[in-house]
Amino acid sequence: MDTASSSSTSDIADNFEEITGRIHKAAETWARVPGDVDLIAVSKRQPVEAIEVALSLGHRHFGENRVQEAQEKWPDLKARYPDIELHLIGPLQTNKAKDAVALFDVIQTVDRPKLARVLAKEMTAAGRHLPVYIQVNTGKEEQKAGIFPEDADNFIIECREGLGLNVIGLMCIPPVEEQPAPHFALLGKIAARNNLARLSMGMSADFETAVQFGATSVRVGTALFGARSAP
Ligand SMILES: *Cc1c(COP(=O)(O)O)cnc(C)c1O
Numbered sequence: 001m002d003t004a005s006s007s008s009t010s011d012i013a014d015n016f017e018e019i020t021g022r023i024h025k026a027a028e029t030w031a032r033v034p035g036d037v038d039l040i041a042v043s044k045r046q047p048v049e050a051i052e053v054a055l056s057l058g059h060r061h062f063g064e065n066r067v068q069e070a071q072e073k074w075p076d077l078k079a080r081y082p083d084i085e086l087h088l089i090g091p092l093q094t095n096k097a098k099d100a101v102a103l104f105d106v107i108q109t110v111d112r113p114k115l116a117r118v119l120a121k122e123m124t125a126a127g128r129h130l131p132v133y134i135q136v137n138t139g140k141e142e143q144k145a146g147i148f149p150e151d152a153d154n155f156i157i158e159c160r161e162g163l164g165l166n167v168i169g170l171m172c173i174p175p176v177e178e179q180p181a182p183h184f185a186l187l188g189k190i191a192a193r194n195n196l197a198r199l200s201m202g203m204s205a206d207f208e209t210a211v212q213f214g215a216t217s218v219r220v221g222t223a224l225f226g227a228r229s230a231p
Contacts, residue, residue, distance in 0.1 A: 007226035012053040015224045016041075019207075023218065026211040037211055040087055040200075042221030045228035048073055054224070055081055063108075063219050065090025067100050074103060089171070089200075089219055091145045094118040101126050108133040108171045108200050110159065111145045120163040131168040133200055134159065136190060138183040139175035146172065149186060156194045169198025169216065180206040184213035 007015070020039060027034040042063040043051050051062065051073065060083050064070040070086065078084050088104040091111070097118045100107060110116050110132045123129050134156055137146030147155045152170075159165040170191045174183035184201050191199055202210025204223035211218065222228065 007050065009053050012050060012225060013057060015226075016054065016057055016059065019220055019223055022208060023211060026208040030212045032211060032214075036216060038217045040089070040217050040219045041224050042089065042203075042219050043073075043225065044069065044090070044221065045231065046221075046225045047229075048077070050225050051077065055084075061085045061087070063087040063089040063221075064104075067092070067096040067103070070103055071099065078103075087200075087217075087219075092119075098122045098126075101128055101130060104130065106131050106133070109135045109145060110165070110167075111135040111137075111147055113155065113158065116155075116159050116163055116165060120165055123165075129166055131166050132159070133169045133171040133198065134167060135171045135173075136187055138172045138186050139178065141175055144173065144175075149190060152190050153194060156196070167196065169196050169200060171200035173203075174201075174206075180209055181213060184210050184215070188214045 023037050023039060024034040027037050038061055040061050040063045041054050041059055044065045074086055085105045087106045087108050088100055089108045092100055092109055092115060094115055101122045107119065107130055110119060135146040136152050137144050137148055140148055156167060160167050170187050172183055172187045174180040187199055187201055198216045199214050200217040200219060202215045202218035204220050207218040207220055
């Protein structure tokens with residue numbers, strides 16, 4: 001049964017087609033290879049039924065922002081669809097690091113030295129050396145997670161060389177009240193000078209701009225699944 005806040009099966013199917021088409025178009029416009037931009041469907045605070053629709057369409061890459069919510073929704077789905085790739089895109093507390101390493105396939109939000117150390121330890125203990133992104137607080141917002149841009153180079157070196165983390169790229173969430181383009185450009189610059197190939201940036205409102213500035217993953221929630229339930 002549909003509720004007012006969740007989209008119907010056909011809406012979700014239409015949305016996937018539309019968003020995928022817009023990603024391809026943006027990629028072509030900016031002389032990028034469409035297949036180089038990965039769509040991560042952000043399913044936080046969406047019901048499992050909505051995720052099932054995406055899975056039935058063949059979609060396999062998803063993002064969740066809370067460990068506990070993901071633990072309630074994903075173990076069954078992952079058992080049924082072993083090729084699911086689940087990304088943690090929200091802040092991670094160190095006491096949840098072990099659970100996160102057990103469930104997720106990619107951790108996008110490595111944002112501070114203590115978390116990096118705990119993740120390295122838990123990955124070694126679990127024998128799961130997951131790819132990770134470093135989250136950069138490009139807008140230097142106090143309430144937002146992420147390493148400050150001026151500290152990013154040293155932190156990346158520490159994560160890779162000091163801790164042996166498999167750092168594959170950078171992630172950012174620009175300030176809501178600002179144009180995202182300068183933030184995407186800054187993230188791209190930091191990645192380039194650190195030889196990092198992947199950029200996770202762009203959400204429902206700005207994923208085309210993110211593609212313009214080199215995003216290799218865009219994280220789209222509402223534009224695919226409709227409005228989320230209240231937190
Ligand atoms: C919720 C969330 C998204 C998706 O946002 P939409 O505006 O719904 O597309 C993307 N990235 C992060 C980190 C999020 O928390």
